[in-house]
Amino acid sequence: MAEIIQEEKGKGGKKRAKKHPPHIDMTPMVDLMCLLIVFFMLTTAFNKAKIMEIILPEKIKDPTKQEAPRISASRTLNILLGPDGKIYTYPGSVKPEEYSAVPPILPPLNETDYSPEGIRKLMLDKNKTLARRIAEFRQEVVSGKIQISPDSVRSTISKMKSDDDTGPIVLIKAYKKANYGNFVDILDEMNICGIASYMFTKITWYEEKMVETAAGITPTLSSSNNP
Amino acid sequence: MPKIKLPTQSPHIDMTPMVDLFSVVLIFLMLTTTMRQPEPANVDTPFSISETPTPDFNMMTFLLAPDGKVFMNFDNGPDTILAFRPKILQEMGKRYEIEFTEAELRFFQKYKSSIGVPILQMKEFLGTDDNNVRNSLNIGIPIDSADNQLAMWILYARQVNPSIQACIKGDSETEFATVERVLDILQEKNVNRFNLITSLEAAKINLEEIQQ
Numbered sequence: 001m002a003e004i005i006q007e008e009k010g011k012g013g014k015k016r017a018k019k020h021p022p023h024i025d026m027t028p029m030v031d032l033m034c035l036l037i038v039f040f041m042l043t044t045a046f047n048k049a050k051i052m053e054i055i056l057p058e059k060i061k062d063p064t065k066q067e068a069p070r071i072s073a074s075r076t077l078n079i080l081l082g083p084d085g086k087i088y089t090y091p092g093s094v095k096p097e098e099y100s101a102v103p104p105i106l107p108p109l110n111e112t113d114y115s116p117e118g119i120r121k122l123m124l125d126k127n128k129t130l131a132r133r134i135a136e137f138r139q140e141v142v143s144g145k146i147q148i149s150p151d152s153v154r155s156t157i158s159k160m161k162s163d164d165d166t167g168p169i170v171l172i173k174a175y176k177k178a179n180y181g182n183f184v185d186i187l188d189e190m191n192i193c194g195i196a197s198y199m200f201t202k203i204t205w206y207e208e209k210m211v212e213t214a215a216g217i218t219p220t221l222s223s224s225n226n227p
Numbered sequence: 228m229p230k231i232k233l234p235t236q237s238p239h240i241d242m243t244p245m246v247d248l249f250s251v252v253l254i255f256l257m258l259t260t261t262m263r264q265p266e267p268a269n270v271d272t273p274f275s276i277s278e279t280p281t282p283d284f285n286m287m288t289f290l291l292a293p294d295g296k297v298f299m300n301f302d303n304g305p306d307t308i309l310a311f312r313p314k315i316l317q318e319m320g321k322r323y324e325i326e327f328t329e330a331e332l333r334f335f336q337k338y339k340s341s342i343g344v345p346i347l348q349m350k351e352f353l354g355t356d357d358n359n360v361r362n363s364l365n366i367g368i369p370i371d372s373a374d375n376q377l378a379m380w381i382l383y384a385r386q387v388n389p390s391i392q393a394c395i396k397g398d399s400e401t402e403f404a405t406v407e408r409v410l411d412i413l414q415e416k417n418v419n420r421f422n423l424i425t426s427l428e429a430a431k432i433n434l435e436e437i438q439q
Contacts, residue, residue, distance in 0.1 A: 029246065030245070030246060043260065044260045044261070048280050048281055049272065049281050049396075050278060050279055050427050051279050054420075054423060055419055056421070058417075174403045174407070175403070178402075180273065180291065180397035180399060180401040181273040181398075184274075187423070188275040191277070192276055
């Protein structure tokens, strides 16, 4: 049992009646403190959640004013987020007329996944020059060759990205059966691979059809974009 | 040789240092703790490499549960005197012709969890003391185009607090259709900048791999 040991002082003085050191049973107190510690440890949010910022292109309210952005088809890569953790990619662009043509003129659809060997390898392959420059720059900062503040690291990297004109232009489109985790994963992958220009846009009806054909899903009737 | 009898005594353990240590840990935890708010839905956020911490103030958070329910939360602003929460509720009340009492507004100001209560049930939600009743009313904010209360919440949240930022906290398993709907509603209200709440994960790419 716990006790408080008191040292006896003043041995040479008057003889007093021998005092017993007061025994305090500390067990309940220790029990209570254990409980409180466990409670606080479980309820404390030690690491704060992080945020990832995305900016979506502004919606154009008047569809007649909409003009298709002019981007070179050879650099364009479309990423379609499919169901069950599948990703379909195809280069260039498809026009609705091409899809409706008999037989449909379709670009090759390449299936991949979210693993480092899948989409990351593909993206790094396409974005070699820029990814290498960013990685080398980071390396130099970490090893101490260049000493600058974290803010200027960020601005240097974004400068590198805006100067780049060899990397792919990635269009990300999500099929409705994809989930939110896929969406965050693909944006994260863009950050990891240092893709300079990527955009998140709405999936078109023919791309939905392409995903459905590739994934073997019977098309649903709810597709409102269908003309 | 005769056996030596040792007097059986209960061993004395001095617990004082242990108690001291416990007190220190306890006080440390009590002072540093920020209580984790119980949320109406369990949400496992996806991972990313982003290292930006979540801001403390001026946030409206959309909680997207895996079953497609949408909850919303916003803070009182950097100073409690500002009391954005009751003001937003009051505006909502005006829109739907519901008069909220002082007590109800005060309760709403202190209620820290996300809410997913249709506005017509809000009075009942704020009036009750029963947690079960409260949970049964927390069914998600209506987002369909006929009764788009989420858009109204966004509208008034931005009106009351112009510097509010949109944050999306979704479960990895939430279907994209729900996310897209919420993004659509936000864009209709001219919010084009979003923060996705994620957990930190490390990812490395080595130089050799790129040089191949």
